Amino acid sequence: MAAQAQQETALGPVHGSVPEESVKDDSVREREIGIEQQHLDRVYRRLEEKIHEAEFLMNDAAQRGQVGTPGALAERDAQVFRAGIHLNRLNNEFEDFLFGRIDLLPGKDGKKGPDGAYTAVEPAEGAVREDETGRHASIAETLHIGRIGVLDADYAPLVIDWRAPAAAPFYRSTPVDPGRVVRRRVIRSKGRRVLGVEDDLMRPELQATLDGRTLPVVGDGALMAALGQARSHTMRDIVASIQAEQDLVIRAPAASVTYVEGGPGTGKTAVALHRAAYLLYQDRRRYAGGILIVSPTPLLVAYTEGVLPSLGEEGQVAIRAIGSLVDDAEATLYDSPAVARAKGSYRMLKVLRKAARGALEAPGGFRQGSGPRRPERGSGRGPAGSAEQLAFGADTPETPAGPPVRLRVVAFGRRLELEAAELDRVKQSALSGTAPVNLLRPRARKLLLDALWAQSGAGTRHSDPELAAELRSSFDEDVASEDSFIAFLDAWWPELTPRGVLAAMADERRLGRWARRILNPGEVRRVARSLKRDGLSVHDVAMLDELQAILGAPARPRKRRDLDPLDQLTGLDELMPVREESQRERAERLAQERTEYAHVILDEAQDITPMQWRMVGRRGRHATWTVVGDPAQSSWSDPDEAAQARDEALGSRPRRRFTLTVNYRNPAEIAELAAKVLALAMPGSESPSAVRSTGVAPRFAVVKDTLAQTVRAEAAHLLDRVDGTVGVVVAMNRREEAARWLAGLGDRVVALGSLEAKGLEYDATVVVSPAEIADESPAGLRVLYVALTRATQQLTIVSGERDEPDGDGVPDLLRD
Numbered sequence: 001m002a003a004q005a006q007q008e009t010a011l012g013p014v015h016g017s018v019p020e021e022s023v024k025d026d027s028v029r030e031r032e033i034g035i036e037q038q039h040l041d042r043v044y045r046r047l048e049e050k051i052h053e054a055e056f057l058m059n060d061a062a063q064r065g066q067v068g069t070p071g072a073l074a075e076r077d078a079q080v081f082r083a084g085i086h087l088n089r090l091n092n093e094f095e096d097f098l099f100g101r102i103d104l105l106p107g108k109d110g111k112k113g114p115d116g117a118y119t120a121v122e123p124a125e126g127a128v129r130e131d132e133t134g135r136h137a138s139i140a141e142t143l144h145i146g147r148i149g150v151l152d153a154d155y156a157p158l159v160i161d162w163r164a165p166a167a168a169p170f171y172r173s174t175p176v177d178p179g180r181v182v183r184r185r186v187i188r189s190k191g192r193r194v195l196g197v198e199d200d201l202m203r204p205e206l207q208a209t210l211d212g213r214t215l216p217v218v219g220d221g222a223l224m225a226a227l228g229q230a231r232s233h234t235m236r237d238i239v240a241s242i243q244a245e246q247d248l249v250i251r252a253p254a255a256s257v258t259y260v261e262g263g264p265g266t267g268k269t270a271v272a273l274h275r276a277a278y279l280l281y282q283d284r285r286r287y288a289g290g291i292l293i294v295s296p297t298p299l300l301v302a303y304t305e306g307v308l309p310s311l312g313e314e315g316q317v318a319i320r321a322i323g324s325l326v327d328d329a330e331a332t333l334y335d336s337p338a339v340a341r342a343k344g345s346y347r348m349l350k351v352l353r354k355a356a357r358g359a360l361e362a363p364g365g366f367r368q369g370s371g372p373r374r375p376e377r378g379s380g381r382g383p384a385g386s387a388e389q390l391a392f393g394a395d396t397p398e399t400p401a402g403p404p405v406r407l408r409v410v411a412f413g414r415r416l417e418l419e420a421a422e423l424d425r426v427k428q429s430a431l432s433g434t435a436p437v438n439l440l441r442p443r444a445r446k447l448l449l450d451a452l453w454a455q456s457g458a459g460t461r462h463s464d465p466e467l468a469a470e471l472r473s474s475f476d477e478d479v480a481s482e483d484s485f486i487a488f489l490d491a492w493w494p495e496l497t498p499r500g501v502l503a504a505m506a507d508e509r510r511l512g513r514w515a516r517r518i519l520n521p522g523e524v525r526r527v528a529r530s531l532k533r534d535g536l537s538v539h540d541v542a543m544l545d546e547l548q549a550i551l552g553a554p555a556r557p558r559k560r561r562d563l564d565p566l567d568q569l570t571g572l573d574e575l576m577p578v579r580e581e582s583q584r585e586r587a588e589r590l591a592q593e594r595t596e597y598a599h600v601i602l603d604e605a606q607d608i609t610p611m612q613w614r615m616v617g618r619r620g621r622h623a624t625w626t627v628v629g630d631p632a633q634s635s636w637s638d639p640d641e642a643a644q645a646r647d648e649a650l651g652s653r654p655r656r657r658f659t660l661t662v663n664y665r666n667p668a669e670i671a672e673l674a675a676k677v678l679a680l681a682m683p684g685s686e687s688p689s690a691v692r693s694t695g696v697a698p699r700f701a702v703v704k705d706t707l708a709q710t711v712r713a714e715a716a717h718l719l720d721r722v723d724g725t726v727g728v729v730v731a732m733n734r735r736e737e738a739a740r741w742l743a744g745l746g747d748r749v750v751a752l753g754s755l756e757a758k759g760l761e762y763d764a765t766v767v768v769s770p771a772e773i774a775d776e777s778p779a780g781l782r783v784l785y786v787a788l789t790r791a792t793q794q795l796t797i798v799s800g801e802r803d804e805p806d807g808d809g810v811p812d813l814l815r816d
């Protein structure tokens, strides 16, 4: 067996021991594969029967529909629905449909624990017999584990769903705490063919028999087999080799916040994805509200999004990059560290609040949706009405529109006029309300009408309050229906959109006013400049979301239905709702409803800025949470501020904390090198222990002719040495040139910026200039730590002059 595989986890060795002789015996292996093949054949025969049953049900249902009674129709619909789901699942040809087996001693599992697993799984008394030749036992029960459960015609389990309590011992059993499990087997299959088996012996001290024959043990253990496989551009599920400490997290009850920490490669992302599948299985109704998985980058979304479908789950789960959480917005740009710091911190919240109100009062105003951004509804809406009635600044794309400075209307045969000072007073009074700005518009309208009414003097004409009220109401109706008034209101109190306000902030002078004493002048200049670019950054998206909350969805005027004369006659119109939802309102409402989820899983949580915590928090106000991260990999410069934001988002919900301790990704040789940077980045923190070693030390190269040539040659060298992927990690400002350096080397190699490497992994990586990556930002050392921990097999470091390499090419930052 692979000696380096014996790695202790919190719950014991990662996998059990395997006797040397049976590993080598091919005939034993073939026989065991044959046994599993027979079982798989039985499973598929049963699945075929079930598919026929489902098809029969569908046909039967279709015929029922022709009967036509309401009861028959409802029954048909329910039947078609159930049969359709069933067919869908069965027709889904999973690779490794059946992947596990446990052979158990006699005994009974205890009660179901809070995490759905059985407690007290000790063998029955007398299960183990002792004599002078050793300790003996017979296998009493064999369970097969798969992606979904399958029962035979007598309802006996042929395959147990991996998420069912009965499957927990497959994951939880270790040689230190084996429970009833003697042998754990991982079965590798493709389609209907069994390709191989890998066994872990949980009770090596026992001489166990199955049906009177010695229990054979085959292979090097499933975990090593899984870890040794070449990596592709997409993540695989780990359902066949989940380890005990990971299983505890996956099955943790979802009552509150499950907090998972662990170093690079400890399986945090894998565990988070499997947890989503587990939660859906446990309580599908509860999670009908959806599970949201938030990833740091679109690259990580693309890398991981195949895992849930492979586990048979996708419909209810949304995997979104943090830069795509707002509908219609997709971040494509990166901000410099200084700009990111300003945009992501709590300080920006204050600026946005001022900007939202300031955008209305802005002398000179602004055109919503102008500039590079895509205009939204309501944006760029210019004032209507005649120039005589409305006086406001020029409205051309070159010169920003100003708010109107005078309102003129004709009411009760009199010309009424509100001048700039009066308009300003009304606006300030309306803005003193605390509601979101767009929702204050009706209040502003009412205050305008009050001011005009006062000026008209009509209020003094009648002393009878009833007559006065009637007069006032017809005054309001007259004025408010005048085109000039409507156009004035649209221009003077426009419906603000988040993109419009963000575009307004691109004006440095204006931003300077709104950010006075909050951002320093350098920050104002840089933030304004960054907002002028074509496209959005990941931090802009959190700002848009915040603005949406500050501005509020505008109140829509109630639309009266055209009255049906018959309804009027019968009085039916009184009973009917006056207001009909328009298409747009409905779409908006549904979009809003979708932004709240029943469970939120946040991956790489250590990078979430305060503004992003607020954005994600809004999507999980009533949710349970799984928060996954590693402080040592944080690229955010102010962890204390982020912790405060996190606590606000999660509120007072109780938290359960788990720590994953074993690094399944990096061989020990790479993990040791990365640990040197960790010691600099976060002195005193522990790195996870690597589960295996390859005997291949990291390679150090120095620039010979040009950086481009050196990196290209090193990447080509690694492509020759590994079967799978090679990632070349460079400082963010070199991303584009690095892609050019690698042109023509094929699609197994990719160039990526340091911040993009988060969460990803490659068979081999080239890390280009540790010093450049470390100097990029205040969190640069932690970003370098991320870059160094991406390889599953080989790592090459390329040093430039700035890295001050020694005679062996080892850069300053990686020396002892």
Ligand SMILES: Nc1ncnc2c1ncn2[C@@H]1O[C@H](COP(=O)(O)OP(=O)(O)OP(=O)(O)O)[C@@H](O)[C@H]1O
Pocket (backbone or CB within 6 Å): 223, 226, 227, 236, 237, 238, 241, 242, 243, 246, 262, 263, 264, 265, 266, 267, 268, 269, 270, 271, 630, 633, 664, 665, 758, 759, 760, 761, 789
């Ligand atoms: N139990 C396991 N069996 C097989 N492979 C595993 C297991 N646990 C983790 N892995 C593999 O280890 C690698 C690292 O896992 P993952 O990306 O989930 O780690 P992580 O903790 O999220 O890492 P990082 O913090 O660096 O993003 C993946 O290839 C994953 O499939």
